[in-house]
Amino acid sequence: MTTDDPARLITEADRQRALTVLRRAAEDGRLTPTALDERSRRVREVLLVGQLDDVLEGLRPTRDTDLLWPNSERATASPPARTSASQPALPVPAGHRADDRLVLGGGMASDKRAGVWVLPPYLRVLPRVGSIRLDCRRAHAETAVIDIEVGIGAGSVVLVLPEGWAANAERLKKGVGDVKVKVAPTPASDCPTIFLHGQAGLGSVVIRHANWFERTFTGKN
Numbered sequence: 001m002t003t004d005d006p007a008r009l010i011t012e013a014d015r016q017r018a019l020t021v022l023r024r025a026a027e028d029g030r031l032t033p034t035a036l037d038e039r040s041r042r043v044r045e046v047l048l049v050g051q052l053d054d055v056l057e058g059l060r061p062t063r064d065t066d067l068l069w070p071n072s073e074r075a076t077a078s079p080p081a082r083t084s085a086s087q088p089a090l091p092v093p094a095g096h097r098a099d100d101r102l103v104l105g106g107g108m109a110s111d112k113r114a115g116v117w118v119l120p121p122y123l124r125v126l127p128r129v130g131s132i133r134l135d136c137r138r139a140h141a142e143t144a145v146i147d148i149e150v151g152i153g154a155g156s157v158v159l160v161l162p163e164g165w166a167a168n169a170e171r172l173k174k175g176v177g178d179v180k181v182k183v184a185p186t187p188a189s190d191c192p193t194i195f196l197h198g199q200a201g202l203g204s205v206v207i208r209h210a211n212w213f214e215r216t217f218t219g220k221n
Contacts, residue, residue: 010047104123113139116139119146123148133157134160164191166186167183172205173199
């Protein structure tokens with residue numbers, strides 16, 4: 001239980017933290033999918049801190065850092081180190097905390113990542129109208145689990161993964177569009193897993209390996 005005033009109105013930040021607690025509990029096997037859906041529904045409906053405590057009974061983390069997913073036990077990335085003793089630490093780039101995700105899309109234009117790039121542990125993709133394409137064949141994944149939240153939209157999301165990488169979209173709610181996962185659910189040794197959740201909306205989500213054209217003309221497999 002929290003020491004907060006049980007009569008205080010909860011904020012949107014309170015709701016998001018509570019939903020993170022529930023997702024983490026489900027991933028750890030402490031909640032069934034049915035219980036996750038039911039408690040998530042209640043989190044979205046309650047108004048007071050005391051009501052929120054009831055929903056999270058038995059699931060509260062012991063530390064604020066436990067709200068991060070994946071947690072330190074799952075090899076979350078470390079922030080950039082100091083460049084020298086006389087210089088301040090560099091700002092932590094977006095994507096290293098669940099409450100500060102790297103956001104891609106969100107407007108009319110398309111967004112893409114390809115070539116050599118860093119794939120942080122937390123992303124939010126918003127395929128409003130355009131397309132979002134993440135070619136991860138030469139990407140450096142900073143953690144063993146990549147958490148991608150998908151926002152409602154009418155565009156498309158395409159993830160091109162290297163051989164050995166895995167993906168799980170069981171908690172990505174389908175809309176009118178399609179969700180197609182064409183890669184294995186279990187990663188090879190030392191390879192990451194892409195975990196997608198959220199709402200697909202009217203758009204489509206495709207997770208696959210490189211096709212013949214991409215393997216032949218746009219880089220390695």
